[in-house]
Amino acid sequence: MSDEATQQLRAEISQWMADHLCGRFEPLRFRGNAGDGDALPELRKEWERELASGGWTCPGWPGEWGGRALSVAEQVAFQEEYGRAGGPGRMGHIGEGLLGPTLIAFGTQEQKERFLPGIRAGSEFWCQGYSEPSAGSDLANVRTRARRDPETGDWLVHGQKVWTSLAHVSDWIFVLARCEEGTVGRNGLIFLLMPLDQPGIEIRPIRQISGGAEFNSTFFDGARARAEHVVGAPGEGWKIAMALLGFERGISTLGQQMAFAQELELVCQIARENGAAQSSRTRQRIARAWVGLRAMRYLAMRVLAEDTRPEALRERLGYKFHWSNWHRDLGKLAMDVLGADAGIVSDDPRYERLRQLFLYSRADTIYGGSNEIQLNLIAEQGLGMPREPRGNLT
Amino acid sequence: MNLVLSDDQQLIREEASRLLREKASPQNVRRIVEAGTGFDAALWSMIAGELGWCAMAVPEAYGGLGLGLTERLLLVEAVGERLAPVPLWSTTCAAAPLLEAIGSRAARERYLPAIAEGRIAATIAWGRIDASEPLQATGVTSKAVDGGYLLDGHVGQVIDQPAADLLLVSASADGEQALFALEREAGYESRQLETLDGTRPIAELTLNAQFIPDASRVDDGGFDASSAxxxxxxxxxxxxxxxxxxxxxxxxxxxxxxxxxxxxxxxxxxxxxxxxxxxxxxxxxxxxxxxxxxxxxxxxxxxxxxxxxxxxxxxxxxxxxxxxxxxxxxxxxxxxxxxxxxxxxxxxxxxxxxxxxxxxxxxxxxxxxxxxxxxxxxx
CATH class of the missing domain: 1.20.140.10 (Butyryl-CoA Dehydrogenase, subunit A, domain 3)
Structure with a gap:
């Protein structure tokens, strides 16, 4: 797509956001991003329907399923303009960015017809049931069990999922469970789609270090997934689960970078106001943050491009480590710029935003593959270094 | 903005790497380091002369290929990978862009084609090489005299001077900044220094009422930080x-x-x-x-x-x-x-x-x- 056409698209999005992110949606501006994910859930769901009516949900999906089939460059433009306009954290992200593409690639025709329209319309919200208390970095150690009900062919699920973001305000969950007795690791897993509102499912919030609770523990005690709601074949759940993660190529991180830029701007603003900008060490750190953010944008654009060379793989593998550590460092820098004020709850919303950043960014280097796992992946897949040996403790 | 290399760019990078793996092998680089010259003249004449690497940095109007900045960077990156002792960075990323930015038409016509054809290596006598605005404060002054200028001053470290046929010197004259071309043949006083890094030569430059003819003034009536x-x-x-x-x-x-x-x-x-x-x-x-x-x-x-x-x-x-x-x-x-x-x-x-x-x-x-x-x- 030509730069000119992308510019037109940007202008269109930015105009649409200006026309719609106002009035009753005004309170949503800049809300609901990572760390603030439990903010105003009902209004954000309405916002999803507003987006849907403008045709701005699922813009990367094929036209057949209501998308606009936008190219990567166009999706980048969309995410950036959405973020720049202060568009709120997307309640529909898990459905739109992860489950939808997975169903389009691996779902049955019936599954697509049943689930894709609800995601596109902003009427059904999804959450992710992957991690468990004993399956964090070692995701393949899933112990949640799925047993086939011989009468109906349905699957009955027992176990516990954890870190299920926004489960308490979602309608459906996709669950990775063990369907073959006696299997370990990646074998014998199943990928199930389950309604959350049913007997045998209990959702308990997890209070975070920031005080909020956007994560939950989700307990399954004989909850049911219908026979036709298995994605892929029973036993192939790992393949589907990994393919789903592969769809998270990082386009949405471009929108996130707009929020990062605003956070950095706040830090600069406060440093100018309170004199922190006089300290040469603080100046160096702020400048370093600016450089890291500039590089991050170009890195994201390189990562998103279809490039199959080995060095491109290394860059792709390093991207998560880069942005998450950058963001975590910014949180600490923000507190140091606030100085003693960081320790007191303030009615200046800027200060509160930075305090949330400081606390929440601790999660960035843990979820979605911790720093330690990322470095293993870079070393092993990117540099061809030997794999970590597996232990045998259970 | 496309941040993925095109096939042509990829080819440039790969060919440069392949060539330098062989020609700037560790043995060859060590030979230069141990000889203390810091410069591999044979390799330079191959890449600048036969292979036309410098032409990429020069606009077509001056006999170059007029390729983008990306191509230029790919080549210096390849040179860096092997520590190849050649003045490619000085010539294509320092001297040529400065000539293009502030050179008079005559200066551009005289030097850019020579760079493009690989006939000359060029460098800049940066002022303080540890400063981020290194064209300022060179410590060299110029004084207009009949038919030219007299240059006085001392530049402690001139990167790549021992390899360069053309040296660009920034000098101040009555509060204005001017740029002069010192050609090797013109004769001027320099002394190669012993360096920590044996893969890039550095010399000290001493100008003592050095006469420079009018024609060797490069800029078009002065320049400032913004034009450069x-x-x-x-x-x-x-x-x-x-x-x-x-x-x-x-x-x-x-x-x-x-x-x-x-x-x-x-x-x-x-x-x-x-x-x-x-x-x-x-x-x-x-x-x-x-x-x-x-x-x-x-x-x-x-x-x-x-x-x-x-x-x-x-x-x-x-x-x-x-x-x-x-x-x-x-x-x-x-x-x-x-x-x-x-x-x-x-x-x-x-x-x-x-x-x-x-x-x-x-x-x-x-x-x-x-x-x-x-x-x-x-x-």
Whole structure:
């Protein structure tokens, strides 16, 4: 797509956001991003329907399923303009960015017809049931069990999922469970789609270090997934689960970078106001943050491009480590710029935003593959270094 | 903005790497280091003369190929990877852009085709080579006399001068800045210095009422920091590209060594302490590279200030990365990393020599901080 056409698209999005992110949606501006994910859930769901009516949900999906089939460059433009306009954290992200593409690639025709329209319309919200208390970095150690009900062919699920973001305000969950007795690791897993509102499912919030609770523990005690709601074949759940993660190529991180830029701007603003900008060490750190953010944008654009060379793989593998550590460092820098004020709850919303950043960014280097796992992946897949040996403790 | 190399660009990079693997082999580089010349004249005549690498940096109007900044950076990156002792950065990323930016028509017509054809290597007598605005404060003054100028002053370190046929000297004259061309044949006093980094020659320049004819004044009636800013940004980006090339080179040495070295019955590459350190460097290399090539891709449409800020950012990242990559290489090689026989020290010395060249990491970051914090509106 030509730069000119992308510019037109940007202008269109930015105009649409200006026309719609106002009035009753005004309170949503800049809300609901990572760390603030439990903010105003009902209004954000309405916002999803507003987006849907403008045709701005699922813009990367094929036209057949209501998308606009936008190219990567166009999706980048969309995410950036959405973020720049202060568009709120997307309640529909898990459905739109992860489950939808997975169903389009691996779902049955019936599954697509049943689930894709609800995601596109902003009427059904999804959450992710992957991690468990004993399956964090070692995701393949899933112990949640799925047993086939011989009468109906349905699957009955027992176990516990954890870190299920926004489960308490979602309608459906996709669950990775063990369907073959006696299997370990990646074998014998199943990928199930389950309604959350049913007997045998209990959702308990997890209070975070920031005080909020956007994560939950989700307990399954004989909850049911219908026979036709298995994605892929029973036993192939790992393949589907990994393919789903592969769809998270990082386009949405471009929108996130707009929020990062605003956070950095706040830090600069406060440093100018309170004199922190006089300290040469603080100046160096702020400048370093600016450089890291500039590089991050170009890195994201390189990562998103279809490039199959080995060095491109290394860059792709390093991207998560880069942005998450950058963001975590910014949180600490923000507190140091606030100085003693960081320790007191303030009615200046800027200060509160930075305090949330400081606390929440601790999660960035843990979820979605911790720093330690990322470095293993870079070393092993990117540099061809030997794999970590597996232990045998259970 | 497309940040993926085109097939042609990819080919340029691969061919350059392939050639330099052979021609700038460790044996050849060491031969230059031990001879103390810091310059491989045969290699230079091959890449500049036969292969036309300098032509890429020169506009078609002056007999060059007029390729983009990206191509130029790919070549200096390849040179950095092997520490090839050739004045490619000085010629294509410093002198040629400065001639293009502030040279008079006559100066451009005289020198740019010569650079494009590989007939001359060129460099700049930077003022303070540890300053991030190195064309200022050269300590050289000029005085107009009949038929030309007299130049006086001393420049402590002129990078690549011993390899250069053309030396551009920035001098102040009555509060105005002027640029002069000193051709090797014209004769002037210089003395090659013994250097920490034996792969790049440095000389001291002493000008004692040196007569320069009118025709050798390069600029068109004076220049200032803003007219030279795109040339400075290219010089900084080129140096950053060369630095990340060197980082790649030394990281590859480390990776090859740890994959072979066996202790405790396993390769040391299998230890997580080693893996994670190598992986960290990869992350930082990707960051620096993205900034360098992203800046290059956006260069034509960026403002002069944006170019300089991003180039400063690139230098801050690349200087920091190269030094860490080189010191980690010595450390992870263990005892042999301390020997003359193994190659990490060559990169270690290059790392130190370049980390202050045209501004330290600290100076570049301060330049960015000043923009972000000392004006009302931040970038």
């Amino acid at each position: 800013s795109s040339a400075i940004a290219i010089a900084q980006l080129g140096l950053a590209a060369e630095q990340i090339g060197a980082a790649r080179g030394v990281m590859d040495l480390t990776l090859a060594y740890v994959a072979e070295r066996v202790q405790f019955g396993r390769t040391i590459a299998s230890f997580q302490a080693v893996k994670h350190r190598c992986a960290r460097l990869e992350v930082d290399l990707a960051e620096a590279k993205a900034l360098i090539y992203g800046t290059a891709a956006g260069f034509p449409s960026a403002t002069p200030e944006e170019r300089l800020l991003e180039a400063s950012g690139a230098r801050a990242l690349a200087s920091n990365l190269l030094f860490r990559a080189a010191e980690e290489s010595i450390q992870l090689h263990g005892g042999v990393g301390f020997t003359w026989e193994y190659d990490p020290h060559l990169y270690f010395k290059r790392a130190q020599a370049t980390c202050t060249l045209l501004g330290s990491e600290e100076a570049h970051l301060e330049a960015i901080a000043a923009r972000l914090l000392d004006k009302e509106a931040a970038a």
